[in-house]
Amino acid sequence: MFLxxxxxxxxxxxxxxxxxYLPFTDIPNHIARHTIMAAQNxxxxxxxxxxxxxxxxxxxxxxxxxxxxxPGDPVVFSHRVMGFAAVNLFLSGVVLARVVHGxxxxxxxxxxxxxxxxxxxxxxxxxxFSLPFAIYAFALYLIAERWAxxxxxxxxxxxxxxxxxxxxxxxxxxxxxxxxxEAQKLIQARSLAALCAGLAMAIPFIVPVGWLLFDILxxxxxxxxxxxxxxxxxxxxxxxxxxxxxxxxxxxxxxxFTGFVIxxxxxxxxxxxxFRGHGLRMAPEMWGPVIVLFSLIFLAPDWLSGVALIGIxxxxxxxxxxxxxxxxxxxxxLRLVFILVLIFGGMGxxxxxxxxxxxxxxxxxxxxxxLMETHxxxxxRVIPVREPEEFGDSRKWHAQAYAVSRAQAFIPTLFQGVHxxxxxxxxxxxxxxxxxxxxxxxxxxxxxxEFYSPTISNCxxxxxxENWQQKFTIxxxxxxxxx
Numbered sequence: 001m002f003l004x005x006x007x008x009x010x011x012x013x014x015x016x017x018x019x020x021y022l023p024f025t026d027i028p029n030h031i032a033r034h035t036i037m038a039a040q041n042x043x044x045x046x047x048x049x050x051x052x053x054x055x056x057x058x059x060x061x062x063x064x065x066x067x068x069x070x071p072g073d074p075v076v077f078s079h080r081v082m083g084f085a086a087v088n089l090f091l092s093g094v095v096l097a098r099v100v101h102g103x104x105x106x107x108x109x110x111x112x113x114x115x116x117x118x119x120x121x122x123x124x125x126x127x128x129f130s131l132p133f134a135i136y137a138f139a140l141y142l143i144a145e146r147w148a149x150x151x152x153x154x155x156x157x158x159x160x161x162x163x164x165x166x167x168x169x170x171x172x173x174x175x176x177x178x179x180x181x182e183a184q185k186l187i188q189a190r191s192l193a194a195l196c197a198g199l200a201m202a203i204p205f206i207v208p209v210g211w212l213l214f215d216i217l218x219x220x221x222x223x224x225x226x227x228x229x230x231x232x233x234x235x236x237x238x239x240x241x242x243x244x245x246x247x248x249x250x251x252x253x254x255x256x257f258t259g260f261v262i263x264x265x266x267x268x269x270x271x272x273x274x275f276r277g278h279g280l281r282m283a284p285e286m287w288g289p290v291i292v293l294f295s296l297i298f299l300a301p302d303w304l305s306g307v308a309l310i311g312i313x314x315x316x317x318x319x320x321x322x323x324x325x326x327x328x329x330x331x332x333x334l335r336l337v338f339i340l341v342l343i344f345g346g347m348g349x350x351x352x353x354x355x356x357x358x359x360x361x362x363x364x365x366x367x368x369x370x371l372m373e374t375h376x377x378x379x380x381r382v383i384p385v386r387e388p389e390e391f392g393d394s395r396k397w398h399a400q401a402y403a404v405s406r407a408q409a410f411i412p413t414l415f416q417g418v419h420x421x422x423x424x425x426x427x428x429x430x431x432x433x434x435x436x437x438x439x440x441x442x443x444x445x446x447x448x449x450e451f452y453s454p455t456i457s458n459c460x461x462x463x464x465x466e467n468w469q470q471k472f473t474i475x476x477x478x479x480x481x482x483x
Contacts, residue, residue: 134173283326
């Protein structure tokens with residue numbers, strides 16, 4: 001088992017050895033925010049941004065960066081954080097399996113497939129860093145069932161606010177699993193004592209929820225807006241089939257193909273838990289948490305109060321917890337070896353494809369950041385532009401944020417909202433809270449290339465680009481533009 005954990009860890013870390021600049025859509029904006037935080041309201045960036053210490057439910061890596069005293073290059077810091085998060089999610093699944101079954105299980109090594117999940121590959125840094133701690137917390141929740149009720153309530157009154165500050169959705173994952181466990185116990189016991197115990201265990205979750213409601217009712221308006229959408233039935237089918245899919249598809253075709261095959265195989269394997277005496281066996285006490293997590297895939301909205309891609313945050317968690325909650329039956333050694341070969345082979349193939357993808361992106365970003373360091377001056381106001389035919393490659397939607405970390409420059413697309421960094425009021429008409437770099441056709445009305453038509457959907461214009469020649473001091477293209 002130990003050698004299996006070491007091998008999976010090595011496979012998960014392999015792609016990180018191939019690149020410093022990671023192909024995760026949102027990561028450059030996180031790096032930019034850390035750069036501004038490290039400046040501590042001094043230097044060229046202080047003209048445009050303010051930074052403060054704040055406890056909000058999306059803060060884990062930001063707080064770690066501050067508490068460690070802004071340790072060095074924020075690009076390197078994010079690289080290490082994401083590598084740690086990948087391995088830690090895998091380890092949390094292995095530990096949960098150990099708690100559920102009372103022993104280490106070889107099948108739990110398959111939780112490593114979920115490390116490079118859709119949220120991870122999109123660069124949801126605070127969420128991916130925080131989620132393993134929600135899994136560990138639920139493992140403790142199961143262990144604590146043997147404790148006195150008051151002790152269980154007391155320990156989770158401490159844990160839940162910490163997890164809430166790390167990331168709201170990590171807190172929500174713990175709450176969902178706890179709800180599933182308590183509902184299952186109530187259904188099985190059908191007693192007043194079980195009901196009272198379940199209500200008592202809800203107490204630790206009340207304070208963070210009250211905190212959230214207070215912030216919603218009394219806090220300032222979210223710059224990103226309050227748009228909410230439930231999405232469609234097709235969206236929900238997509239969530240089921242793409243839990244370890246990269247939404248930045250350009251160059252990631254092999255990554256996504258192997259991911260699809262792996263997920264299909266895992267669903268087939270986990271489906272055998274529904275047939276008693278055949279295939280995997282689900283731990284009886286875990287049916288409640290697993291069912292609730294599966295329900296979240298369908299119940300979660302697509303957008304919630306201006307936050308996008310809500311629905312993709314739960315499918316891979318369901319698979320990870322289902323793997324940890326199940327175990328393989330006794331089988332001949334040759335069959336066990338075959339299954340382990342499939343696990344390590346699938347994980348190895350995907351790690352190689354990820355490593356190639358990482359390396360190609362790293363080469364592009366080194367060229368881009370070299371250009372920024374050469375041509376962008378500290379304090380410049382950068383307007384980024386994309387080649388319209390490349391606009392669908394979401395890998396580089398926020399690549400312009402490297403101008404902050406590499407050149408101490410202003411960019412208009414840094415995330416605004418519940419973070420430690422805010423744009424100064426006098427520059428808000430130069431910025432957008434959510435969007436990414438504009439395609440060239442939004443800026444150049446006389447562009448000769450026929451694709452640069454302002455009628456196509458990619459060529460949307462936003463208020464901040466009005467009079468862009470006066471508002472910004474330099475234009476930076478994320479890739480070569482058509483003549």
